[in-house]
Amino acid sequence: METKKLQKFSEYSMGTYLLCPKKYRYIYIEKLFKKQKRKVNEYFIFGNIIHLTCKEFYQKRAEDRSIENLYNIFRESWKRSGIRAFFKSREEEKELGEKGLYMLSNFYNSFGQKVPYLTEHYMENIFKDYIFFGRVDRIDLSADGTLQIVDYKTNKYYDVGEDNEERARKTMQLKFYAYLLNSLKSNVTSASYYYFAEDKFDTVEFNQESANYLREWFDEIINDIRYDKTFERKFGTHCNFCDFYKLCHETENNSDDNNNINIENEKLFK
Ligand code: SF4
Structure with a gap:
C-alpha cells in the first residue's frame, strides 16, 4: 500500500472532530487555514516558549541542569520569540514572564532530577487504511522497561466532573499517543x-x-469522520476561541450553508 495516498490523522484532527465536526470541516476539508493565517496571540507563543525551555533544559549536561539555568533558557527563548510585540505595557509582559518562571519552578520540582527517555518524539504508523502520526512531549522509561507518556499543558487545569463524553474527549490525546507508541512495539502503562x-x-x-478498546474506539471515530455528511456544529464555550467563529455564525441560519460556504470563504479570506 502506498503510504502517500493513505489518509493521515493526528490527535489534533481527531480531537477537533470530537469537539466540533463543523470546525473539522473548516480545517481539513475546506482547508481554510491555507487561505487565512491561524491567529497567534501571546498565550500561544508563551506555550511554545515553555515547551522549548523544557526541551533545551535536558540538552544541557547533568551538572548544568540547575533552576537558574532553566530560568536563563526561558529568558533567552522569550527574547528570541517576538512575544514582546504582543504586550501593551512592560507590566503586562512582566506579569506573564513571572507566571512562566513560577510554572518552571513547579516543573523543576517535579522533573528536574528525572531525565526523560525521549522528548518531542515524532511517531507515525499505518493502521488498516489510514496513518496516525504525532509528536509526544516526553516519554519516561521505568526500570521494568515500560513507558510513561507526559504531555505538558500550559493552560489551566479543569475538572470535567461526571461528564464521561467530555472526559473521553479531553483524554483522547493521551490515548492516541499511547495507542500509537504501543503499535511501535512499546509497552505504555500510563499517560x-x-x-x-x-x-x-x-x-x-x-x-x-x-x-x-482503543482500537475499536479510534476505528469508530475514523468511520464517523469518513461517513459524516453534515458536519454539524457543536456549540459550547470553545466557540469563543474558534478561528472560524465569524464565518460559522454568519452561515448558521443559512439552510443552504454547505453550498454557499465557498462563496462566504471567498468574501472573508480575500
Ligand atoms: S464557532 Fe463553535 S460551532 Fe462554529 S465551527 Fe467553531 S467551534 Fe464549531
Missing part, C-alpha cells in the same frame, strides 16, 4: 497531562483490555 501552573498530573492508566 499524563502535566499542568505547570497547578503542578498537577491528570493520568490515564493502560492495560491489555484498554488497548483493545
Whole structure:
C-alpha cells in the first residue's frame, strides 16, 4: 500500500472532530487555514516558549541542569520569540514572564532530577487504511522497561466532573499517543497531562483490555469522520476561541450553508 495516498490523522484532527465536526470541516476539508493565517496571540507563543525551555533544559549536561539555568533558557527563548510585540505595557509582559518562571519552578520540582527517555518524539504508523502520526512531549522509561507518556499543558487545569463524553474527549490525546507508541512495539502503562501552573498530573492508566478498546474506539471515530455528511456544529464555550467563529455564525441560519460556504470563504479570506 502506498503510504502517500493513505489518509493521515493526528490527535489534533481527531480531537477537533470530537469537539466540533463543523470546525473539522473548516480545517481539513475546506482547508481554510491555507487561505487565512491561524491567529497567534501571546498565550500561544508563551506555550511554545515553555515547551522549548523544557526541551533545551535536558540538552544541557547533568551538572548544568540547575533552576537558574532553566530560568536563563526561558529568558533567552522569550527574547528570541517576538512575544514582546504582543504586550501593551512592560507590566503586562512582566506579569506573564513571572507566571512562566513560577510554572518552571513547579516543573523543576517535579522533573528536574528525572531525565526523560525521549522528548518531542515524532511517531507515525499505518493502521488498516489510514496513518496516525504525532509528536509526544516526553516519554519516561521505568526500570521494568515500560513507558510513561507526559504531555505538558500550559493552560489551566479543569475538572470535567461526571461528564464521561467530555472526559473521553479531553483524554483522547493521551490515548492516541499511547495507542500509537504501543503499535511501535512499546509497552505504555500510563499517560499524563502535566499542568505547570497547578503542578498537577491528570493520568490515564493502560492495560491489555484498554488497548483493545482503543482500537475499536479510534476505528469508530475514523468511520464517523469518513461517513459524516453534515458536519454539524457543536456549540459550547470553545466557540469563543474558534478561528472560524465569524464565518460559522454568519452561515448558521443559512439552510443552504454547505453550498454557499465557498462563496462566504471567498468574501472573508480575500
Ligand atoms: S464557532 Fe463553535 S460551532 Fe462554529 S465551527 Fe467553531 S467551534 Fe464549531
